[in-house]
Amino acid sequence: MDIGHKLRTIRKQRGLSQRELAARAGLTNGTISLIEKNRTSPSVASLKSLLDAIPISMAEFFSTLEETEAPKVFYRADEFTEVAPTREGQVSLRQLGNAEHHALQVLHETYPAGADTGPELLTHEGEEAGIVVRGTMEVTVDGNVAVLKSGDGYLFDSRRPHRFRNIGEDVCEVVSACTPPSF
């Protein structure tokens, strides 16, 4: 959703400066600068003021924006979304993309020393797999226990009750995949 870039393109097409557009829209140049650099997400009211001043309709703006927008493929590390409530010193699950719109859910998981998904085993529809990329992880699946080190992996039917536990002394990182997304 690169609103900033789109707005800048249209504004320049019309030969408007940030200050001039701001005056027409009843906003300030600073605000437009921030919006165009995607450093803030404008309120619908603000965006409407801007588009009215150009002028271009909301529908038109978003239709040309959304149609020229290819499905997102690449994600920078800081674009991952934390899907578990981040408690200090707890497991961190960072999800790649928006699982709701895909069949595949990929997580970058970080387990501090001693972290544990808990004694009550997990079960859900689908299959999951993962590779340990740092540290050591004890994985329990349907009664079978294994200790995986960096480079090792797992793959199982998610209906089988499972549990993850970092039994090492260092942080453990795992890259995992799940299909269909479990949450």
Place this chain on the structure above:
Amino acid sequence: MDIGHKLRTIRKQRGLSQRELAARAGLTNGTISLIEKNRTSPSVASLKSLLDAIPISMAEFFSTLEETEAPKVFYRADEFTEVAPTREGQVSLRQLGNAEHHALQVLHETYPAGADTGPELLTHEGEEAGIVVRGTMEVTVDGNVAVLKSGDGYLFDSRRPHRFRNIGEDVCEVVSACTPPSF
């Protein structure tokens, strides 16, 4: 731009509660309540989250919204926009509708006792007229001075230098019209 009503309509169509939609969109039910009652203008990011969760595209949302939206005709008192910076105990100019898109600018003006548009006379293109609805107003136009009471009015070419002054002891209210809009 009745985003709230539109959102509520679509949400109910899909049989979603505010809480359920909020959960899917990663927002809170309270936020949705405020948006639906137009008590806040959501950020584009928030609105996108909501529409993604429904799901419906931004373009679709605004196209059906804007096409079904008839030009606004009626304005409640609280929908007037203050067009002069509101200083305490100063003149208040409350504008009917958005003058940018109309040939006619109508103001509901309030002058506290002693208020004055200032010794430097005003001049601008167009014609203006008004009726005093409360209090007493001294109006100067091109050297001619008159004291207008409730029910009295004025009408002149705006290029003639003019000035308004509330010489009474009470608040004075005037309903005025200007064409083309002067600001």
Place this chain on the structure above:
DNA sequence: TTAGGGTGTTTAATATAATTGTCAATCGCC
């Protein structure tokens, strides 16, 4: 009747957007 789960609304606290004022860089234009 009461207790419990569902709804939408409201409130004070917090996170975020928008303003204000200023900055350095760029562009003519004598």
Place this chain on the structure above:
DNA sequence: GGCGATTGACAATTATATTAAACACCCTAA
């Protein structure tokens, strides 16, 4: 080159959206 005007960017403050937690209001079942 030096000056004024205009540009987009930035930091600190102000205004606003968003949250979290409570509320009141149905329902229905015990």
